[in-house]
Amino acid sequence: MRVRIYPLALGKAVKYTMMDLEREVAGLLIGKYEKKQDILEIWDAISGNQKSSSAFVYLDEEVMAATFEWLTKERPGLSIVGWYHSHPGFDLFLSTIDIETQKRYQMMFPKAVAMVIDPLEYVKTRKLVDLKFKVFHIDREGRVVPLRVSIGIQRKKVIESTIRGMDTVDLFFIQSPEPQEREEYKFTAFSSLGEKFKKLRERFTSF
Template sequence: MKVRIYPLALGKAVKYTLMDLEREVAGLLIGKYEKKQDILEIWDAISGNQKSSSAFVYLEEEVMAATFEWLTRERPGLNIVGWYHSHPGFDLFLSTIDIETQKRYQMMFPKAVAMVINPLEYVKTRKLVDLKFKVFHIDREGRIIPLRVSIGIQRKKLIESTIRGMDTVDLFFIQSTEPQEQEEYKFTAFSSLGEKFKKLRGKFTSF
């Protein structure tokens, strides 16, 4: 599978990660899967309430529920196709917690991806060549696969994704967590998130 991300979606994801360079920032990727071409298209990126530290981030489950309801009502044909988060100052990889999170996204949408962004060099130079990001997927054998990513330039979809993406509203709030509090939150968050994914899974398109 290949990934095609449209400029506004990438720009919005980067913008959100730049809002806090001390802690990880996360959000959802919106798009669609083109089965014939085996390409996952990312049209939009949003964010919302989350708990975060320099090495951990959890997007509140209400953000996903509200996004799903909004997509169903306002954007038929588009899905939550994955998530993004920042690794400020770190390499581009999926941590143990990231892997568990990604598995849950793939339970809901089998083609879901995880995008990891390190925005620090870009902040210093403002040059696109210094914008570091990678997109990952977990295959059936449990291997973490880096995916090839291209920038979407197809005229009709470029215009449509831009117009739709500019109409998206975000509720952005980050709450810092202390180490002990962070561990307790991760346990309760993942238990709750697992139940939320079970409820939403049947509502999403699967392949």
């Protein structure tokens, strides 16, 4: 599988990750899968309420539910195709927590991907050559596989994805965990995340 991301989607994901360079920032990737070409297209990137630190980020459980409902009503043909998050100042990879999160996305949508962005150098230079990001998928053997990514240039889809993406509304707020939460927060986040994905999977299968 290859990934094709359209300019506005990449721009929005980068913009969100630049909003906080000391903590991880996350959001959802919106698009579609072209089966004949085996290409996952990313048309849009959004974000929402979340808790984060320099080591992890956790999207509010209502963000995905609200996004799914909005797409069903307002954007037929598009769906949640993955997620993105930042690793400000360190390598592009999926951590242990990231891998578990990605597995849950792939339970809902087997072609789902995870994009990791490090915006620090780009913030300093504003040169595209310094914009660092990778897209990952977990294969059937459980291996984390980096995917080949291209920038979408088809004129019709560039225009359509731009118009649709500009109409997306984000509710963006980053909250740090309270100090007393930090030790047990990983477990709490996983428990809540599991319930969220269970509910969303039921939503997907009901349509």
